[in-house]
Amino acid sequence: MALSAELKTFSNRIGYDFSDPELLRRALTHSSMSSATRTDNQRLEFLGDRVLGLVMSEALLKADGKATEGQLAPRFNALVRKETCADVARGVDLGQVLKLGRSEMMSGGRRKEALLGDAMEATIAAVYLDGGLEAAREMILRLWGERLHTVKADARDSKTALQEWAQARRQSPPRYEEVARSGPDHAPEFTIRVTLDSGQSETAQAKSKRQAEQAAAAALLAQVKT
CATH class of the missing domain: 3.30.160.20 (Double Stranded RNA Binding Domain)
Structure with missing residues (x-):
């Protein structure tokens, strides 16, 4: 089944065209909307977190060839934490296409940091499964943008x-x-x-x-x- 116009627009915002549209639909489905016939994004979130971690680890090592592990670790934590993922999600207006149950929608779920961060990680996993690591890496580095270079060395949780x-x-x-x-x-x-x-x-x-x-x-x- 092809993507709806709304999801196609979102796909354009993240800069990736899905061969399997179902992966994106699943990535954007919160557990409050799951059912016997509708899978939520929790498993994709688990995978996306690991893909993001790998990409950011590689990118930080490449960006600073002299930094010690002690200097790299807080930068890494700042780049992959839920708050940063949610900020990236807001940048591509992910909340507008998030599939939520009525209770979550009524309680402002489209703006909740945890939900946005989870869905961003799930979207990363969807791209990884659809197009491989290179496709996921390209999207992550583009969406995280200058954060990679401006993250503070003393960044704290x-x-x-x-x-x-x-x-x-x-x-x-x-x-x-x-x-x-x-x-x-x-x-x-x-x-x-x-x-x-x-x-x-x-x-x-x-x-x-x-x-x-x-x-x-x-x-x-x-x-x-x-």
């Missing part, structure tokens, strides 16, 4: 950055709590709230507690720095 922000203001370390858990046992979704001594807080949802904590920390960082 959001939880670390938020903790340092709080400590610099003589506040206690941020407090993280699980406020909700939904979905089936084999594919749970966690909602985590992070709170500062000041009372400022943010919540985020993801498929693992670690991802949800990072997303919540990123959201709170954005709030306190506004």
